[in-house]
Amino acid sequence: MSPTTLRPGARALGALLTAVVLVGAPSAALADDATPTPTASGSPSPSATDASTPTPSATPTQTPGDEPTPSATVTPAPTATAPAPARPATTAPVRAQVLPGPAEPETQAASDFIARTLAQYGDHYVYPDGAGALDPSGYPDHGNTIDAMIALTAAGAHPDQVARSLAWLESTVGSYTGADFGASYVGATAKALIGVVVAGGDPRDVDGTDLVAQLEALRTPTGRFSDTGGDDYTITLTQALALLALDRAGRPVTTPSIELLLDQQCGDGGFRSAIGGTTCVSDPDATAFAAQALLSLDDTLLCWGDVDGTRAAAAAGAERALDHLAAAQDASGGLESADGILSANTAGVAGQAFLADGRSAEAADAAAFVATLQYGPTAPAALRGGIAKSDGDRSTTVPADTDLRATPQAALLLAGGDLLDTLAEGSEPAPPATVCPAQPTSTPTTTPTSGTDPSTTAPAGDGGSTPSTPVAAAPAGALAQTGTDPLLPVLLGFALVLLGAVAVVASRRRGAHA
Template identity: 40%
Template sequence: MSFDGVDYPDYGVTLDAVLALDAAGAGQTEAAAATKYVADNVGQYIGFAFGDTEFYAGAAAKTLLVAVAQGVDPTAFGGVDLVSSLEGLEQPNGRFSDKTAYTDYSNLIGQSLAVMALRRAGETVSPAAVEIIRDNQCTDGGFSLSFDASPCTSDPDVTAFAVQALLAAGGAGDSDAGQGLDYLAGIQGADGGVGGAGPTAAHNANSTGLAGQAFLAGGRSAQARAAQGYLRALQYGCTYPTAFRGGIAYDATAFTAAAVKGATVQDQDRRATSQALLALAGTPLYAVSGTGADATAPDLTCAAPTTSTTTSPTSTTSTTSTATSMSSSSTTSGPLDTGSATAGSGGTGAGSDGANGSDDPASSTPGSLAFTGADVSAFVITGLLLLLAGAAALVLARRKGVHA
């Protein structure tokens, strides 16, 4: 991310990119290097680098989820026991709260991530922690970002996280998760898109990607397929500048703007691509694993430019380029994407029972990939976007809360 013209590493988005590559079953050399980079700087993300009073629940939960997905020991991640540290942030009422001398930014996204991460780490999640999620469900079936908000206002992005957490903890028959899925299905447009809350209320790839993950987790195949179609329609093809190709635009406006000569990849391109890829790969957030994934991501191959010249005195030359290895079709009539055939176990999709064919929806075997590769620089996210572009070709053939 940039501030006053200076680029800084965004650890949260970097971890999102790692999860996306894991879901796509590709790019593990870069995913491991990025994971190591976060581990080497983990205090900057989860808080303790700023003093003994600081430890952030949402950031710790996302880091734990990635550590398990990457097969890195979560009890020694950058010298931190993420499991016991996260459990230490749980309050008597079950809420995971920030430890801070300043503002507590903990919210239902962090709560949901904590439930999913601890389940993936093989820990017993307290009934109270799950009940906190249920307590913040609004009458329309959606979930509120803030704890105990009055009035309760549903947020689509939050709902997608909450639904996946409830399914991870309670299985496919969870009635509250079902109501959350009904809410998301009710706000999904005819184009398959889903909007967020407030300024992100218009249909966009981030919210649609998150909703797509929830639909997959809950076995809502028709809605998941429609979400995938919306996301495909926003994928940058071979007519776009090289840096964009394979990525997912935030919305139609961004998709059009990227075609302008000299356009540069934006932060929202990185975020949209990483969150969309899980839905395209057919992998719910709680089931992501790098196990069996390929070390590299496939190249997005575009046809070589073809040139034709007329023989008239005013001859002109025309150049065209077409995609040969990706589909930019927005059709939703094909079978539901559930990961690449070459993705190994890193691309596990939800079956009709919404639990990946397992009685324990969060029991996917953690990956065994060790730390490899050199440290990446503060520009790691830009490099990961290129990997995500290739991974998107493989599966196709906003950060809510300050600390997450």
């Protein structure tokens, strides 16, 4: 079985990618980071290209912003007074033909770089310290590690490294999702779930944790997936990842959750980064993730509300989003990040969305742009195969944190993969769900019983600061609840019966005195 399986319909066109002639070159500028960086406050801020969720400052080991001093074996970053080495050669300038796929030399080189650097840091990536240096004992970066696992799986490369990174992820998943600190983060839970599924693991048993149930418990009655146990860091990207994760796990998706995502689509077809607000400014990375989430719904069981209307709206929303991204591509095939920089990260995630929809020409354009940022065979050995974040942000001796973040997302595009279908060889995708969970009421209070469907547990409200309130699942074979509270009609019926009895007694008394 191929490491990457494609769904029927338009996405099957991704296997028929054709050569595209590209013109132009990327601009010399900096791009945004693909993942949040730990801040001094102890919480990384979510960014458009990663769902890595802030780790509470109560972590028993090390908190973001309190990075360790690099060991003597770590090569320090060049100082401002050090002579700048010549820029290393990259892969040939703009390639006339770049077809995303595992056999392409760009894909093989990027895969080797990813496997080499994962092993260097203990089968996972780390955040840089305060001086920008990377140390194997540094604060672990789960989100970027998952991106690397997905890219290697799509390329069908280094399965042993994927297995080692999966084992590391499973053994530390609680520190990533927040469970170790009494919290639960949507973005981390969804991304970990996707990573486990892609690598061939069981998302129902990740070192004893059921990530599927944990994610479904974060769905609120409004359809929004919200963090619990502290501040709510959820954004459009985390909502999209939650929908993608449930699809990958073979779970149903509710129409309120889809509608909430669609509500973030702007008039130009793009999606804004923050959920809600009075203005709508499209973010290219949020748009790419939202498009993939909406595309995933074509064979997913939708529950509650106007299912047919929601499915049609999702399909239309995805096409509008992809049209927006296609219009944003420049002559080099690149796309600007939210801060106006031609970025390998943004081109990578946009290219993945193009592939998911079978837009082979746009995907090949994006892949050709990414190839211009790849360190070639004449670059220093430590850099070869890696991909710079932007043309103005190339490393000269050893990989920087920006190289480690850009390469996995760009390499997934080069491998011809996306977040919908990439799967380890020998693994089978989860079959789509066939039964909808019971719809929760607006004020759920019932204590769950054995056999409760985890998707019926929802936090109280959207703030994410309140622990989830369970809702009992409907018995097997029972009709789904409509959400109407039966207490009021019962009380009215009782009152009518009482009034009737009073009337009968009164009439008998009148008859007795006649």
